[in-house]
Amino acid sequence: MSDLTLTIGDKNLSSWSLRPWFLVTQAGIPFTEDNIKLDQLYSRKILNEKSPSGLVPFLTHKRAGGDFVVWDSLAIAEHLNDLFPEKQLWPEDINARAVARSVAAEMHSGFSALRNVWPMMFLREGLAHTTSGGVQKDIDRINELWTLCRKEYGADGDFLFGKFSIADAMYAPVVSRFVTYGPLELSPEASRYRDMMFALPAMKKWGDGARVELAAVG
Known part of the structure; x- marks a missing residue:
């Protein structure tokens, strides 16, 4: 145990x-x-x-x-x-680590429009939904961050900073929302990142758990 x-x-x-x-x-x-x-x-x-x-x-x-x-x-x-x-849950390089912490902190304290208007519904996909009320601004900023991280720091792997880090964990629910409320216009780098993250065994295991919980309620 x-x-x-x-x-x-x-x-x-x-x-x-x-x-x-x-x-x-x-x-x-x-x-x-x-x-x-x-x-x-x-x-x-x-x-x-x-x-x-x-x-x-x-x-x-x-x-x-x-x-x-x-x-x-x-x-x-x-x-x-x-x-x-x-x-090594943060990037080893000091500059990449600072950016990773900034990106994680921005998720922790920001994007309130996205979180409020698009609540996480992990098991739903393809729901067309409004991008008004600041949601599009949040989407654009996340797209910008993911693209920046992948281009500048992610060359040695598939995650935002190449190797898996806390920054990726902080954006896992956003990945879910982008699947639930998509399709969205994202950069090629951001789209590949979203798809890679959502296909990970850990995300699938979370989804399996969600299905079990909902079945128990039903």
């Missing part, structure tokens, strides 16, 4: 849960998964009892001195980077 337990919400809808789950799965970090069904009568009580923020995701690190809990997707990613330096 792993010393790390990642608590997440519904896989079809919880975009912030996908980020650290995708990170540990893609990076091959051992963990135990715990799920809290959201929007149920008991959800708030459980979240308030278990999560410091009352939200998902959060990571529980079992240690001899007592359990240590980290909340917030980006903080979880940074903690995992500290715990597993051999995984």
Whole structure:
């Protein structure tokens, strides 16, 4: 049994849960998964009892001195980077690493129009949807970022900075949204990146989990 337990919400809808789950799965970090069904009568009580923020995701690190809990997707990613330096979850080059952190932070704090108007529905594809209200501006900026990273830093692999990094995990739900609400006009580099990411076994495994959860509800 792993010393790390990642608590997440519904896989079809919880975009912030996908980020650290995708990170540990893609990076091959051992963990135990715990799920809290959201929007149920008991959800708030459980979240308030278990999560410091009352939200998902959060990571529980079992240690001899007592359990240590980290909340917030980006903080979880940074903690995992500290715990597993051999995984090299940020780019090795100092300049690429700074850009990767900037790109990840921009996702963490921005793109509110995209997130609000296009909620994650992981299992849906090809839904035509409005790009008004700032959504197109967010799409254009993400397209710009993905294209820049792939052209300037991604030559030695398929990910934004060549090798898989925290930056890719932060954009995993955006990849899902671009599939759900597409088709979209993206640069060739951004389109290839979206398709590569969505085809990864980790993303397929998340989708399989979402189907199981929905089937249980039905």
